[in-house]
Amino acid sequence: MYRSAAYDEPLLNELMKSKKEKSKTPKLLPDPLKRKEKVNIPNIDETQVVRHFHHLSQMNYGIDSGIYPLGSCTMKYNPKICEEIASWDGFASTHPLQNESTAQGNLQIMFELERMFCEITGMDYFTLQPAAGAHGEFLGMLLARAFHESNGDFERNEVILPDTSHGTNPASVTMAGYKLVEIPSTTNGTVDLDILEKTLSEKTACFMLTNPNTLGIFENKILEISRLVHDAGALLYYDGANMNAIMGKARPGDMGFDIVHLNLHKTFSTPHGGGGPGSGPVGVKTKLEKFLPVPRLCKNKKGFFFDYDATESIGKIKGFYGNFSVLLKAYVYLLMMGRDGLKETSEIAVLNSNYMKKKILDSGKYGLPYKALRKHEFVLSCEQLKQEKNVRAMDVAKRLLDHGFHPPTIYFPLIVKEALMIEPTESESKLDLDRYVDALIKIANEEPEVVKNAPNNTPVKRVDEVGATKNPVLTWNMI
Amino acid sequence: MKFIPNSSIKDSMLKEMGLNNIKELFSDIPKKISVKELNLPKGLSQQETNQKLRKIACKNKTFYDMPCFTGGGIKPRYVPSVVRSVTSRSEFYTAYTPYQSEASQGFLQSMFEYQSMISELTGMDIANCSLYDGVTALSEAALMCTRVKRKKTFLIPQNISWEKKSVLKNYAKGPEIKVKEILYDKKTGKIDLKELREHIDEDVSGIYLENPNFFGIFEDDVHEISKIAEDAGSLFVVGVDPISLGITKSPGDYGADIVIGEGRSFGNPMDFGGSSLGIFACKKEFLRQIPGRVVGLTEDSEGKRAFCMALQTREQHIRRGRATSNICTNEGLCALAATTYLSWLGSDGLEELSRINFENGQKLAEDIESVDGFEKAFTGIHFNECLIKSSKDANQINKGLLKKDIQGGLIVDRWYPELKNYMLFGISEMHSDEDREKLVSALEEVSNV
Numbered sequence: 001m002y003r004s005a006a007y008d009e010p011l012l013n014e015l016m017k018s019k020k021e022k023s024k025t026p027k028l029l030p031d032p033l034k035r036k037e038k039v040n041i042p043n044i045d046e047t048q049v050v051r052h053f054h055h056l057s058q059m060n061y062g063i064d065s066g067i068y069p070l071g072s073c074t075m076k077y078n079p080k081i082c083e084e085i086a087s088w089d090g091f092a093s094t095h096p097l098q099n100e101s102t103a104q105g106n107l108q109i110m111f112e113l114e115r116m117f118c119e120i121t122g123m124d125y126f127t128l129q130p131a132a133g134a135h136g137e138f139l140g141m142l143l144a145r146a147f148h149e150s151n152g153d154f155e156r157n158e159v160i161l162p163d164t165s166h167g168t169n170p171a172s173v174t175m176a177g178y179k180l181v182e183i184p185s186t187t188n189g190t191v192d193l194d195i196l197e198k199t200l201s202e203k204t205a206c207f208m209l210t211n212p213n214t215l216g217i218f219e220n221k222i223l224e225i226s227r228l229v230h231d232a233g234a235l236l237y238y239d240g241a242n243m244n245a246i247m248g249k250a251r252p253g254d255m256g257f258d259i260v261h262l263n264l265h266k267t268f269s270t271p272h273g274g275g276g277p278g279s280g281p282v283g284v285k286t287k288l289e290k291f292l293p294v295p296r297l298c299k300n301k302k303g304f305f306f307d308y309d310a311t312e313s314i315g316k317i318k319g320f321y322g323n324f325s326v327l328l329k330a331y332v333y334l335l336m337m338g339r340d341g342l343k344e345t346s347e348i349a350v351l352n353s354n355y356m357k358k359k360i361l362d363s364g365k366y367g368l369p370y371k372a373l374r375k376h377e378f379v380l381s382c383e384q385l386k387q388e389k390n391v392r393a394m395d396v397a398k399r400l401l402d403h404g405f406h407p408p409t410i411y412f413p414l415i416v417k418e419a420l421m422i423e424p425t426e427s428e429s430k431l432d433l434d435r436y437v438d439a440l441i442k443i444a445n446e447e448p449e450v451v452k453n454a455p456n457n458t459p460v461k462r463v464d465e466v467g468a469t470k471n472p473v474l475t476w477n478m479i
Numbered sequence: 480m481k482f483i484p485n486s487s488i489k490d491s492m493l494k495e496m497g498l499n500n501i502k503e504l505f506s507d508i509p510k511k512i513s514v515k516e517l518n519l520p521k522g523l524s525q526q527e528t529n530q531k532l533r534k535i536a537c538k539n540k541t542f543y544d545m546p547c548f549t550g551g552g553i554k555p556r557y558v559p560s561v562v563r564s565v566t567s568r569s570e571f572y573t574a575y576t577p578y579q580s581e582a583s584q585g586f587l588q589s590m591f592e593y594q595s596m597i598s599e600l601t602g603m604d605i606a607n608c609s610l611y612d613g614v615t616a617l618s619e620a621a622l623m624c625t626r627v628k629r630k631k632t633f634l635i636p637q638n639i640s641w642e643k644k645s646v647l648k649n650y651a652k653g654p655e656i657k658v659k660e661i662l663y664d665k666k667t668g669k670i671d672l673k674e675l676r677e678h679i680d681e682d683v684s685g686i687y688l689e690n691p692n693f694f695g696i697f698e699d700d701v702h703e704i705s706k707i708a709e710d711a712g713s714l715f716v717v718g719v720d721p722i723s724l725g726i727t728k729s730p731g732d733y734g735a736d737i738v739i740g741e742g743r744s745f746g747n748p749m750d751f752g753g754s755s756l757g758i759f760a761c762k763k764e765f766l767r768q769i770p771g772r773v774v775g776l777t778e779d780s781e782g783k784r785a786f787c788m789a790l791q792t793r794e795q796h797i798r799r800g801r802a803t804s805n806i807c808t809n810e811g812l813c814a815l816a817a818t819t820y821l822s823w824l825g826s827d828g829l830e831e832l833s834r835i836n837f838e839n840g841q842k843l844a845e846d847i848e849s850v851d852g853f854e855k856a857f858t859g860i861h862f863n864e865c866l867i868k869s870s871k872d873a874n875q876i877n878k879g880l881l882k883k884d885i886q887g888g889l890i891v892d893r894w895y896p897e898l899k900n901y902m903l904f905g906i907s908e909m910h911s912d913e914d915r916e917k918l919v920s921a922l923e924e925v926s927n928v
Contacts, residue, residue: 004582012592012822023830025726026837030699030860033690033727035830040599043825046561053565053589053819060585062573070575077482078573081525087563089543090536096752097549098540098886099877105538106751119518131611131753132808134795142649171795171805175622177653180800218507247517249505254512265808269482274586275576275608275772275811277754308893315645319552319614319741320752332532338522341481348483350504351492358496373507401582409578412796429484430492453780458581460779465580468775468789472766474605475595479776 002066002404005058006459013476015052016042059459060274061406067432071377071409071421072166072214074244074266079336082269082329091328096320100305106324107304109331111297114281116334120342121240121260122253123283127292128322133241134168135317136261136280137208139293141176142314143259143284144206144235146291150312156205156234162191164214164413166241178205185415189215189370191225200232210239211255212246214413214421216353216374226256235259243267244425245350245375248343258285268330279326293317348426349376352433356424359437365444369416377423379416386418389448393418396443398462399454403439481522540884542749546914547886548843550695550864550903552613552640552720552741553749557909558820562746565819572812576772580787581779586811587786590774593818600724601738602731603760607771609810610757613741617643617687617718618650619759619770619804620737624685624714625654626768626803632656632682636670638663638692639718641894656684668696668857668866672703679711685737686711689718690730695840695864695903696857697727705734721745721758722907723862725826725833737761746820747813756813767793770804835908836863843906846915850922856901864905866891866898871926873900879925885918 023035044052061068068075086092094103114126130136141159148156159178161169162185173180183199186192190213200207207229212218219225229236238257244267252260264270265278272278284292294313295306306321337345357378360366366380385391397407397420409421424433443451455462473479485492493501505513523531542555566572570585577583577590590608597606610616621633633651635644637660644660651658659678664671670688679686686708690698698704701717708715717730719740730738742756743749761769767790775789795802824832840863847853852870855861867888869876877887888902895901906915 004584009588011588011595013595018826021826023726024834026834028841028860029726029837030697032699032701032733033697035724035726035728038826038830039724039729041596041821041826041829043827044822046823049561049819049822050564052822054568056585056589057565057568057570058585059588060570060574061579061582062570064569064573068575070578073575075575078569079482081528083567083572085529085532088532088536089541090533090539092748092750093541093543093555094539094751095542095547095549095555095749095886096553097551097889098547099881102540102545102881102886103751105535108535108538116519131615131755131810132806134805134807135611135615138805142652145652167794167796167799167802168805168807170800171798171802174800174802175650175653175805177655220507220509223509223511246508248514250508250512250514254514263808271572271812272575272808273572273810273812274574274583274815276808277810277813278808280808315649316642317615317646317649318753319612319640319642319646319755323753323755324751325748325754332528334519335523335528335531336525337481339517339519341483341522342517342519344481344483344486347501347504348485348489351489351501352485354504355492355496373504375504397579398581401579406582407579426483426485430488455581459584460581460783460785462780463580463785463787464777464779465787465789465791468777468787469792472605472773472789473776474591474766474773474789475598476592477595477598478604 003457004459007055007059009052009055011476012044013042015048016044018042066405067428067436068406069408069422069424071423072241073409074423074425076269076425077427078269078271079333082332085332086325086328104303107297109328111299111304113327113331114297117262117281117283120247121283122251123260124286125289125292126281126283128281128327129293129318130280130282131318131323132276132278133261133263133280134172136282137168137172138175139282139317140237140259140261141172141178143288143291146314147235147288148205156203158203159205160199160207162209163415165208166210166214166239169208169239189217190219193221193224196225197228200228200234202233204232204234206235206237208237208239210242212242212375215370215379216377217370218375222255241266242376245346247346248339249346258288264326264330269333270326270329277323277326279323345426352424352426352428353377356422356433356437360440363441365441377421379413380420381416382418382420385444391448391451393420395451395454396420399443399451400439401455402457405436405439545884545886546910546917548904548906548918549886549889550905551889553752554744554905554907555749555909556744556907558746558748559823561823562816562819566812566816571815577788584786587774589815589818591776591786593814594774596818596821597758597760600721600729601760602729603738604763605766606760607769607773609814610759610771610806611810612755612757613739614643614646616739616757616759618647620716620739621647621656621685622650622654623737623765623768623770624716625656627765628684628714630682630684633658633685634661634678634683635687636661636663636689636692638668638670638694639689640693667859668694669698669700669859672700675707679707683711683713685714685716687716687718691720691723691862694857694866695861696859697862701733720862722833722836725829726837742817745817747816754810754813756810756817768803771806771809832908839863839906839910840865843904843915846919847904847922850919850926852926863907864903867902867904869900869902873902876925879928880921883921885921
């Protein structure tokens with residue numbers, strides 16, 4: 001069973017106290033800027049630096065440690081070959097502003113990647129610039145605005161979202177200056193077409209949707225949704241966080257979506273890095289192409305080149321061309337997977353999810369609100385455990401750590417009470433799925449006291465998160 | 480088997496579930512939109528993939544093939560082996576954002592250490608765990624100034640990168656921030672103080688200053704500018720090249736309220752411009768307005784020291800439409816690289832590195848000026864980048880340098896039409912004396928044609 005190491009690892013400034021020392025600054029430096037005292041960071045020998053971070057790594061759970069079934073996060077295996085290739089000097093030691101003729105390899109990769117994403121999603125054009133999914137959403141909102149304004153339509157100031165949407169969706173909408181309109185889902189957990197129709201108006205700029213949605217349910221009325229949205233003159237936005245469910249099965253472009261973002265650190269196997277770097281490419285239909293960020297990647301007889309002259313482009317949303325190292329890893333992954341590998345990825349991701357769901361439901365210990373068929377993820381409710389034993393989703397999650405597993409996403413989506421949102425991905429073996437299911441069932445049968453006091457087998461016991469917010473201590477100087 | 484262990488046993492799993500065919504699991508996708516086959520190539524083996532990528536990599540020239548003197552922010556950097564060794568630990572790089580703190584103490588502690596060191600460097604009270612890059616960090620700073628001051632104008636100098644201006648224009652659309660540019664002084668290359676005084680009014684939420692600025696010049700009127708901001712009731716935002724902080728004052732020591740910067744140079748490769756690392760630090764009083772993830776020190780149920788993400792109530796997954804930013808995925812692993820790098824370097828190493836960059840910058844300018852027809856554009860003191868005025872056509876110069884296996888300066892007239900044939904050269908600790916000599920003799924030959 002997985003057990004984390006448990007060091008009382010000192011902070012860097014406790015390993016070695018830094019001493020106050022005068023700076024030696026160059027004479028020529030302007031006086032008002034001359035540093036007086038050296039920066040207060042310790043001078044630690046390499047041996048201790050290595051051991052410090054080695055210890056810290058041993059107190060961290062990653063996908064190589066075991067199953068990591070965070071719903072909507074698609075924590076799949078990160079192939080080692082992708083890491084190795086991205087570290088090659090031929091890519092890592094290239095400068096973004098070096099002459100294009102000397103970066104044709106990088107440009108080829110980006111060009112081909114754009115084409116592959118177009119094919120996978122059914123969109124016409126892609127930009128690779130956004131650094132993350134939420135960044136792609138924000139770009140999507142800017143594109144929607146540019147589109148409407150270029151049509152002389154300045155009145156559209158609302159974006160509609162279902163109540164199952166990811167938290168980044170509403171945040172991106174308001175950041176882009178739009179008014180947020182959230183609509184309730186049906187009792188089936190899908191978009192309510194009547195309410196949508198009533199909510200759409202000449203004020204609607206866009207409807208944002210995840211499909212399959214965050215309950216893991218495919219919005220099978222998507223073509224009607226698309227018609228309603230477009231009849232109202234609005235655009236349809238696809239949050240690609242759940243793309244791992246439908247590769248080679250269905251494409252957002254064919255469903256009628258106008259703007260799509262992908263999360264390469266989810267669907268396309270690039271590591272999440274403990275919170276990034278990610279990548280959130282955005283695809284559009286032809287009518288929106290001219291608004292995409294500069295530079296646009298083009299090809300002529302001489303080779304690939306960047307075009308900065310798109311007059312109606314919204315400009316830039318990030319420095320240079322996006323997180324190239326992440327793009328490269330996704331490119332390597334796609335070359336290996338090919339058309340059949342991608343299709344099988346989605347098939348087995350959905351199989352694994354439905355397999356787990358069935359085994360857990362057969363136990364009768366957890367509930368599954370909304371209808372049964374799921375795609376790559378499903379959302380359980382611990383409401384029954386709460387009623388019977390006062391055991392909450394948070395307790396189940398923490399107890400899973402004692403059983404050596406990473407918990408699922410909890411308390412999301414908001415419309416499910418005591419939610420456990422589970423996405424196993426295609427990377428997990430049946431053996432690991434069975435073990436996880438067994439642990440969940442075992443926890444449901446354990447004494448409530450045991451579950452509520454979990455975790456006990458981790459380097460620290462349950463962490464006081466409320467305290468960290470009430471009395472914020474964010475640096476070693478604040479201790 | 481392509482990273483899909485259950486591929487070979489799917490039929491028995493289906494049977495166990497009472498299903499006959501995997502298609503049944505996709506029966507909810509309408510026929511009209513179901514895809515038969517994607518028009519993509521067949522998958523390659525790992526060996527084939529490796530060999531294909533080697534060929535593609537050969538189409539690139541790296542810094543080691545031809546020295547790169549291109550300015551504009553990014554430089555080749557020495558990345559100590561320790562950094563790669565730490566960031567290659569898969570417990571770190573294959574982890575998600577540390578929502579489950581008990582299983583993520585390692586990453587959380589290193590992020591706490593990152594925040595601590597960034598605070599020390601910048602002279603600020605607090606820092607977040609990273610933003611996408613230095614460019615978006617400026618935009619987030621402008622949004623924060625607007626939230627804090629509830630005013631609608633943000634002043635930026637003309638002597639910052641076009642990318643920062645373009646991104647800021649996009650981030651400013653939502654809250655309808657008026658962004659005004661303050662011209663630079665044509666002689667020194669620094670911000671024009673007179674211009675700044677003319678533009679300041681009671682509607683200004685923040686003033687941005689970059690140190691060194693896009694032309695590589697140190698802005699040394701910092702106390703005056705800080706005073707101007709304070710008098711107007713505006714926040715003072717400073718952008719830094721963090722490498723310069725080994726020898727220059729922390730912006731906190733000259734009155735900054737928010738400090739941003741591009742942190743890629745701390746232990747991350749150039750990577751063709753990304754991944755990157757947005758540094759964001761500020762005074763404690765703006766704690767609840769800060770964008771992005773923040774790690775805090777707290778206790779576990781038995782009173783033992785522990786770490787977790789703090790102030791999550793500002794964030795999108797809790798506050799949704801009213802979050803301080805939409806950011807979710809940030810640049811965690813790049814921040815870890817920076818933490819490792821800084822702890823390996825220490826304060827002594829950082830000072831030395833900073834000094835080497837400054838000295839190389841001075842040597843670079845002297846060397847280039849020794850060639851007829853090239854001179855420094857401005858009188859201000861520069862760090863490791865320098866804007867050079869060429870008497871010949873800059874495009875021709877760069878073409879000639881390229882033929883001699885040198886990446887030349889960045890031509891800036893696209894964004895500064897008044898600076899025709901001006902080139903921004905840059906250097907770092909990675910450039911040897913031979914590299915500079917190679918540049919000088921190439922410039923001599925090229926400009927004599």
